[in-house]
Amino acid sequence: MTEIRFHGRGGQGAVIASEILASALFAEGKAVQTFPEFGVERRGAPVQAFLRYDEKPILLRCKVYKPDHIIVLDPVLTKTVNITQGLKPGGWILLNSTQVPKNFRFEGFRMAIVDATSIAIKYRLGAKTAPIVNTAILGAFVKITNLTSLDHIIDGIKEYVPVKLEENIHATKEAYEMVRKI
Template sequence: MLNYVGILLKELRIHGRGGQGSVTAAELIAVAAFESGAFSQAFPAFGVERRGAPVQAFVRFSDQKIRLRSQIYEPDYIIVQDSTLIKDVPVFSGLKKGGIAIINTEKAEDYQVPEGVRLITLDATKIALDVLGLPIANTALMGAFAAATGEIEFSALESALRDRFPGPLAEKNILAARRAFDMVREGV
């Protein structure tokens, strides 16, 4: 059951560091949303793309053609790929009441989340290390996003991953996404 029908626009802002795959995550979430029947739009914040530097990427979801081109200042959802960003970057800025914050962290802290926001923390890096052998957590976080928001169907995410990555790598990434999806759905 997808939840954007009748809702004009939902917005996701992804915070990460250069090299963590934030732009790829935005693109694949948009592809999966499109495959799930939505109009979607994904674009990067056009900043300095140095490895390790804070970066942002954005996704919009709608039930109609998306015309708006500005960056996202009042998201419904955020994904934070690296919790060390929180002390330097105002990741919660503008996050809407009723919104969802998904934070990748080894150890959840007492984050200053805006009122009415649902906080989801998970160790997506551990999932990535277990499954992929690399600390690239973006695909696990996509699974968490699918479970937490319902904006994308898991099967659509699977096909987006198969489309982007070659055979065995795609299957490993799907496994990482599935683990995070199940964790979030079970409320872990």
């Protein structure tokens, strides 16, 4: 079983990103389970979403404590939240950022960055001050991990993102090209 944790802020679309990725993995024939951090969502507050997938049906019904990979939608969270908590050695950290934040330690993990914020703003996804970066970051994640295809992600976007479909797909493809392994 593989487990993925999303870190974001309320309004960035972390929960939807997790659902899109789950539907893409499901299209690959995997068993999937995804859920938000259980609570009351507020815009701007740190949020988490979790995803499990496996070759066999998933029985486990508890939170994710030791993720295989993490996806971070807001780089500022690296200063306030222990985002690598429980991350398995060798796991991917995908960060929405133009650069690796100062003093951020990622020894023992694999690291990649993508400027999903600029891409989201370019395609007018969300407000300029609060861009919705979820579809872009998924393009980057697929590129670095190869866990599913870009086509399956785009199918998932069609299902879960009812507005600005073309713009979201462009953003996903652009992040796919632009992501940089560190």
